[in-house]
Amino acid sequence: MIGVGTPLFAFETVNGNTVLSGPRMTIIAGIFSILAILCYLLCFNLVRERVEVPANNQKLEIGRLLASLATNRSLLGIIASAISLLLAQLTMQGMAGFVFPNFYGSPQAQSASTLAGSAAMLLICAPLAVKLSTQFGKKELSIASCVVSAVVFVLCFIVHPLNPFVYVGFFTAAYVGMGFFNTVIWAMITDVIDDAEVKNGIREDGTIYAVYSFARKVGQALSSGLTGVLLSMIGYTQATAFDPDVTEGIFKMSCLAPAIGFVLVALCLWFIYPLNKKRVEENVAELAARHKG
Known part of the structure; x- marks a missing residue:
């Protein structure tokens, strides 16, 4: 709305x-x-x-907890990926508030981009994410989708569409790529919790969720100021908002900044996050055997 x-x-x-x-x-x-x-x-x-959660009276060992979190590569990888995704996503949305009215002079196209992106999430990402992640793996799907989003923005930068609704098409295609990772990321947190239980023998749902959620808030805070920094870099002020050089810079930044963010997401998942499809299936089998025994 x-x-x-x-x-x-x-x-x-x-x-x-x-x-x-x-x-x-x-x-x-x-x-x-x-x-x-x-x-x-x-x-x-x-x-x-309706579900009563029993109180946990176990003494919290801060030192052990911090050491466990600092050495949890899967948690660090998903946090780095999530922060990079927020930088890409919020930069997309932040720059949309300038590229459509300032470069294209069409707030109607901005409205259409939001509607198209939301519709694509519901009609494409939501029904296909589970099937694709089951077949190829959540990590693998997320890397591929973020690479596609980055390529879409690079193509938009090269094509340089003068029609705002052609830009909306590029924007929506990139949104679909981002949407697949956004759809499966919370399931990936469950994989991180499983991996920690396999290693430590303790299930730390609340702790891992809390650390991850806090990291997302940090990413949101960083992203909120990033759009202003990018606009300052291209010389945007109230007086220069519609200068040709500035509006051209707005367009270029609206393509390149999200593309860089999506590349960072893919790199974080590829090099830091270790839970590929095979590893996740091994962890699930290991925990099932432990719980059965």
Whole structure:
């Protein structure tokens, strides 16, 4: 709703340029804030916890915990990959807020890109991710999909489409590649937990999830400022927002920055994350034998 609807109402044309309207954004932000509060209240009042989790009274050994996490290559690999993915994804979304109105002058295309990306996730990634990851492996699927996304953005940079909806096509294709990794990444966390249990003999679901979630928050914080840094690098200011050199720089950065991010994801998965299809299947078999015994 936010990604599709906001661009249609938040921009206005001033002296022939498409610019973001402060008053309109204030109203839109207020509306979505009220909706967010209502959704939280509904979630709180309509959800009931049915599974009782017994209290864990085991003494926490901080030193052993930190040593275990620091030497857990699979956890470090998935954290590095997730942070790189966030850099790519949030840069895609952040630069979209500039390439569509400033370079293409079409906030409608920005709305279409969000709709197309979401539809592609639901219609392509969601139904195919399980089948492909089962056949080829989650690590293997994620590497291939991120490489495809990087190639798509490089092709977009080379083709340099002047029609905004051709850019939307490239954007959507890259979103599909990203979507496969986004779909299976939480299942990969389960693989990381299994791997740690095989090595340590202890299942540390909560600890590993907590560390991973914290690392994602760090990645989100870093990514939130990255778009501003990239815009500063190309000389973007309020006065130069529609200068030809600056808008051209916006287009180039909207292609190259996500491409670099996706390459980083693939490299992290290839060289750091060790849980390929064979290794995951071995861990599953080992844990099944232990639990059965």
